[in-house]
Amino acid sequence: MASKSEQTRQLVADVALRMFREDGFEKTTMRAIATEAGVSVGNAYYYFASKDELVQELYVQVQAEHAAKAAEAVEGIKDLSGRLKATLHAGLDVMEPYHRFGAEFIATAIRPTSPVNPFSGESTAARDASLAIFRDIVEGASPAVPRKFRADLPELLWLGYMGVALFWVYDTSADRRRTRKLVDGVAPLIARGLSLARIPGVSKVLDDVLSLSRSVRD
Template sequence: MTEQSAPTTGADGPSGGSTARGEQTRQLILDTALRLFRERGYARTTMRAVAQEAGVAVGNAYYYFGSKEHLVQEFYTDIQREHRAAAASVLARERDFAARLAGVLHAGVDVLSPYHSFAGTFFRTAAEPTSPLSPFSAESSTAREASVAIFGEALAGSTAKPDPELRAALPELLWLGYLGVVLYWVHDRSPGQVKTRQLVDGVVPLVDRLVGLSRLRVLRPVTRQAVTLIHTLRH
């Protein structure tokens, strides 16, 4: 059940949304929510509980985040910022596509690792087709586009030469593959999720090989199918 959003309190918010203090309050609310998600689970964490634990008024919490789902969307967006920052060094250093892709995928696992204990809670909710927390929902578009852009950067700065028809669709295909890695990671109970790391290291050479072969005439029908798939998913 989705909590009802509360009305906002004004242009500047109860703590001054545009001020440094306001940003601190906003981050405090988000950090508190993530802690409660971990301790109590997503379903049992309410906006009132978050406000109480953060030591702010309920109306103040609702000013910064209109609902519990908004808290999670902000978490998604923050994760993408951290992902890009974690991948920055490998993207600056490497030009080989496989090395760049592996670096981006491992960076994604790195930034998710602190949240593994309660990732399943989000997954159960996000798996609902109508959930605003779904990675495919309109509400998740900001985080989704940021994530696709990371894979676009990994491709654009590399020496890879995929089929021209595939190039535009490839970042989104790589993002879909990343979702598969994340799903595996959610269920990975190996120490430190080492099996997820092994999955990344095993899959990247295959993807690199397929991208390189995509220019071959014999594989053009497969390339067109992949492009058609992306167009179908977008509309």
């Protein structure tokens, strides 16, 4: 059984994430979270030093849920296109309750120096968890992804997922229909491009893409 301290920490986190969804990021204060959770403000700060730390908790929980849903969604699917499509749709399903929060929150998260930027050092745990999802997608694909792309492809897919998430934030269509359509179109294009890797001319272009990606990361 979880200790009382762990239970209190989880309670504060759960209340904060619900308030983010319902009231928005800016309107949700640590004092309001503490009041709603029935703990002192000092106690809330004991577990989470700021709202930024609560956002990191959100990131980690969302990635855990995404991993579970993605694993279920890709069961029995072998081709890379189908696995990628199922994984991206699973991610959209998990994020959907936070759409209102996401649209307001992006102004904070997009700042390069923000600790809740997905590329920040503070976001490492959530980012690694998300990368692991795409690594599983690549490693479980059949036919196998060409060897020279396997190490880099999960990160490239994750970067693409970040682009999809940004598109989703601003998607006002019913049930985020436009984002779903984007996913359905992009996944087979990526798989088709990789399938052409054995063609000399195309292979050289893909090699150049990998080289550019590595140089930017370095």
